[in-house]
Structure formats: structure tokens, C-alpha cells
Amino acid sequence: MTSFVQQDATLQDATGASALQARREADDPRSPVARFGARNPLKLDAGVELSHLQIAYQTYGEPNAARSNAILVCHALTGDQHAASLNPVTGKPGWWETLVGPGKPIDTERFYVICANVLGGCMGSTGPASTNPLTGQPYGLDMPVVTIRDMVNAQAMLLDHLGIDKLLCVAGGSMGGMQVLQWAASYPERVFSALPIATGARHSAQNIAFHEVGRQAVMADPDWRGGRYLADGVTPHRGLAVARMAAHITYMSDQSLHNKFGRRLQNREMPTFGFDADFQVESYLRHQGESFVQRFDPNSYLYVTRAMDYFDLAADHGGVLANAFRGSKTRFCVVSFTSDWLFPTEDSRAIVHALNASGANVSFTEIDSDKGHDAFLLHERELTAITRGFLDSAARAFGLPATRQA
């Protein structure tokens, strides 16, 4: 059991370091960046154009001669482009090294894997911490609100930039899975196979509610300053930490919290009868909140949660989800986890029913796990096996050699 040092009653004061960090990352990320300048704007769902778009990304492996071995990996709410490389901000391994790497199911010795920071993010792609070319100041709330479709359209521009016409697969969990579904709906001819995991075709009322709590926590922090905190050299770190703490509970299951912490006290035999982090679960949550504020821009948290809230693929297709996939030749593999209450299996079933109704090629597995929503990021033997099998089959059907060496 990890023990956390921080035991004060309140979240620690951070310095202005994270604000500066966000600013630096936004304008000079430690990743390759595709820059689209003034003459190639992205038309957003909000009805405005975004020029000087930049998309930061990482690639793993090499494209083959036909450029037919590309897999796009889409990240979740607080993820980034470092799916399988050391994260330069946290110093931690990539967020999907359970699945992506040499010899792994998303095999970087066989496939050319691309992962981009989403539009609205804070790791080098255009987001609210980026410099607004019109003012020379950070966008803040002057950044237009973006949608999952806008994120996907920006990724399509990146693929054009990289010379990838068609993806062997697009894969992702949670908000990454929303992007997978949007890719399949918007660009069916560019997506040979799709792997949406632990996701839904629309955000539920409960999920919107949790996001709203997080946004209100950020905006209630006086240091948010109407979104202009970067210009003032401060950051609403207390509010963002509270937002992260609330969200983190939803990523785990009741069972996994019980297994991990139960009611165990933090380095004590007896309760302190105070408001310190008496229980291990409190200390863990505070640690989650405090480490998050070191790596994430508060305004980005508003924008990216908002994009998820707005996601409703059926609504974009006359209220009928199957219409989003009519005539699609994409092969789908849908995966959910039994203990995921943020995106319960019911949400995946709705996707599968729509795909069946549209006549698409689809397989579906509900994986038995007590790890909750976060299971897609963890070592889950069955997820590994499913991903490997699905990609191997898709690669052969797409005309790739059976293995890299073959």
C-alpha cells in the first residue's frame, strides 16, 4: 500500500508553476506539431473558424510502403499524445503502454501508431492556454467551444499532413471511444476498423452532472478570474483539484475503492477526530487532486468536459443512432467492463444495437472486471487478448502480412 505524505486538512498551495507550465506546453510542446497557419482554418461546430490550428502528436513505429498500417489512438479527457512514450511533464510511462508498444497488441513493430493531443487540450494542441494570434495573449474563454467532431476533424487534418489516407484502425477508451465512433460516422471510408472501449454514443445526464460539478469547482475558485488566470500569473489549482477528486471517484468502482482502501486509517491506529486525511482513501484522493493540477490546464478541463457533454451521435443523425453508421464497411469491436458505472455496459449495448440495425460488422465483449471505468487503462488480460485478436484479423483482412517478419 502506497502511503502519501500530505496529511494537512486542506489541499496544499501550489506555486504559479503549473500556470507557467501550461503556457509553455501550449506554445512549445516537447512533441512534433502540425501547424496549419492562417489559410487552412478548421470550421467548428460552434459556427466559427479556428485559424493557426496546431496539433501536437506522437508516432510510434514506422509506416509501411503502402502507408496502410496506421492506427490512430485517441486519448481520454485528461490524456495526451504520450500513449507509449515517457510523459515529459509527469515523467511517467505513456498512458496506454498496457496495449501499445513493441510486441504488444497495438504492436509498434508492425503498425504505425499515431496519437494526437486533442483540440482544446493543453499538451501542445490548440487550446484555451494557447496564444490567441489576434491578441498575443492566451485565449482563455475566447477560445471557441469545441466538440468531439471538431477534435476528429482536426485529427483528419493531421492524417492528411502525415500522408495517411486510410486507417487500419482507430482505437480509444472513454472520450477516446467517442472519437472512435465519430471517426467511423464522419469518415467511414478512412476507417477500416474501429475499437471503441468503455464509451457511449452520448453523454448521460449523470455524466453531464458530474462534469458540471467539476467545472463549477474550477470556476468557483477566485483564482480562476473569469478564465484569465494565465495573464495574471495565478491558477485556480484548489478548484481544479476538487474537480479531479470528484471525477476520480467515478473512474473507480465501489468494489475497487473497497479493495484498495476499505476503511483503513492513514498510518494510525486510531482516528484523529479531526479533518486531516484520516482515511487512506482521503489521502489518495488528495494526492490525485494535487498531482493533477501540476499537469493540466484548468480552462482545458472546462473545454474538454464540455465537448464530452455535447456528444450525442444520434442527435446529429436525426435522432437515430443507426443512421450514423448506415452503409459502413468498418469492422467494429465494442468493449465494456462490468463494474464501469460511468459508461455502463448498457451504453455499449446501445452502440451494438445501432451497429446491428445499420448492418455493420460488429463484435461485442463485456469484460468481467472490478476495476470500474479505469479498467481500460489497466492490465486486463481479456482486453489485451481481444485487442490483439481484433487487430490481427483486421490487419490480415486489410492485406497486411500476418506478422512484421512474414
Add this chain to the structure above:
Amino acid sequence: MTSFVQQDATLQDATGASALQARREADDPRSPVARFGARNPLKLDAGVELSHLQIAYQTYGEPNAARSNAILVCHALTGDQHAASLNPVTGKPGWWETLVGPGKPIDTERFYVICANVLGGCMGSTGPASTNPLTGQPYGLDMPVVTIRDMVNAQAMLLDHLGIDKLLCVAGGSMGGMQVLQWAASYPERVFSALPIATGARHSAQNIAFHEVGRQAVMADPDWRGGRYLADGVTPHRGLAVARMAAHITYMSDQSLHNKFGRRLQNREMPTFGFDADFQVESYLRHQGESFVQRFDPNSYLYVTRAMDYFDLAADHGGVLANAFRGSKTRFCVVSFTSDWLFPTEDSRAIVHALNASGANVSFTEIDSDKGHDAFLLHERELTAITRGFLDSAARAFGLPATRQA
């Protein structure tokens, strides 16, 4: 569908009114108050004595000659003594008028119903907003942390004050149910029957986690001022509103949020692509947060959530829950709701198993409801029927006439 007017991006600024209100309520509640002075202190679980204890309460109906028709109703986290009377702060009906009143299952024409504001509360019982007799200032964090057992011991002092030796029944939901269980464990000879609803014999890791988020939201608000906000004439209303919003989600079910709001927009055809309350569920939550801060003291929120966190009846009895009830002659009726994920049926089953193991008299019903944890406060036909039947049977077994008129 109720429509809420407030649509700004951030929670409205409250005036200092709620701080003053809390102070006034604490020292001069609009309820009868039992005052225990300096010579009759309450010994707390924290190991200290609390003198000048005061307990504010309401009664409904009249005691019979034998004083054998008393029912103690215990309130939940943010409830108060106004179970069946107009709440003087909110102007709303009592919180349990679904069950308590003339001719209702907890029939005030037949029973003498007592409901007290809990120790640590903010409606007239001693709590952190009360005046510390040693300083003449509000206690703030100088108030000792209290437990569910402390609350129950204070209620026992109130019953002595009212001349009630033995209760026909003690009843309550959620934290009220915890008090019911503690009453049965601490004072088995004073409790003829017990009705714990939607509760648990201990607070789960997930529930502690949600409480910790709420407390951090309050303590992250600069206007909390280390708990000394009342002396400064301010109140951490933004933090408390965020805490309430997060908690409120846990009181409802995914299904009830979906049924009530779905993804419907607030008075609009199209999303605004901004951070106003676009969705009805957002507007509803903001309203919940804003109205809560008008009636509840932020420090009380810390104290009462902490009491729930510390509740673990088995731990107080050598780790064996059944030991809490050995030899008990109390009749128990345990009730849970299918969609309650805060206190799931599993928690009630653990109580029932322990009662069975201890040889106690117990009935158990899981009521089919999609209303989540809040179901115990709502019109639930089956809850009404069960409560009526259980109390009627208990009253006859306790020697009361079959009806008031009989």
C-alpha cells in the same frame, strides 16, 4: 418540468446573509431547546466533555398517560428537527411529511413523535456555529469532532429531559438509519422497535471519498478562513454549493436523472457552445447548490459528514457486527431501495445477516424504486405500507390500543 432562472456561468454570489442566519439559528432557534448547562456535560467519543449542550427539537402529537407511545425520528445529513412542521428557514414542508403526520404511517394522532436536530448540526443544537461558552465566539473548528454515538447519547439526554424512558420505535433513513442502529446497540432496553432505512452499519470507502470531496470543496474556498468565517462575517458559499452539487448526484439514480432531465437543453433549441447552464440537469444542480447555502452552515457540513465517515458499528464491537445486537429484544424492520447506490441493498443485507446471527427479530424489504437514495424521502407506496404495518404491529405488541380511538 421546473425551469430555473439562474443561467450564469458561475454560481451566484450570496450575501453574508447565510452566515448571519447560521449564527442566529445556532443561538436562538425557532424550536424548543433542551439546555444542559455546565454541570451535565456530554462525554464525547473524541475523549473530551462538551458542556452547555443544547438540543433543539420538535414534537408532534401527545404522549399517552404511560408515556409509551413515543417514536424518535432521526434526520439525515442535511435534515433537521422539522420532520413534519413548516421549516422556518426554507418555508417548505417538513422533510418527512410523506410518513409523519395525522393519519400517516407515523401517525401523530396516535404516537408522540420527537425529532431533534443532531449534535453538530446548525438548526439550534450545539454545533460549530454555536457560541463557545469559553470564548463568547462561535466554536468553528474548536468544536470537538462528534460521532453518530455522540449524537445518540445527546438524544438520550433529551429523552430523559422529556420523561421518555422507552421508545416504541426509533426510525430514520440514511444517517438517520445509522442513528437507529446506534440506538439499538447502545440502548437496547430503551428501544422496542427500530426502523433503519437506506442505511449501512458502516460508511463505505466510496462514501468517505464523496464526503472528502465535499469537505475539500468547502475548505478550498478562501472565505472558509480556517473555519473562522462567522467571526469575519463571510461564508464559503461557493465551496459549500459545489459540495452540495456533488453530493446531490449521489442521492439520485442514473435512471432518475435520465427520467427527470435526460439531455434536454434549458429553454433552448440549440446548445450555446459556452459554459452557461445549457442542460437542464446543470441548471437543476446549480439551483440545489445555491439553495443549500442559504440554509446550512459550512462547518456543520464538515462535522456531520465526518460523523458519518467514522461510523462503523462492527469496529466498536470487536469487528463483529452481530455483537452489537447480542441478546437484543428490539424488533427490527430493515428497508433498502433497488436503485440506491450510496447505501446499496448489500449494506442492508449485512445488517440483516448480523441481526440474524445475533438472534434478533428482523424483517427486511428491498423496495423496487428508480429514485435512488432519496427514495426514503419521497412518496413510495411500499415504504408507506411497510412503515404503517410495522408500527401497527409493534404498537400492539407494546400494549398500545389498536387505534387512537380504540
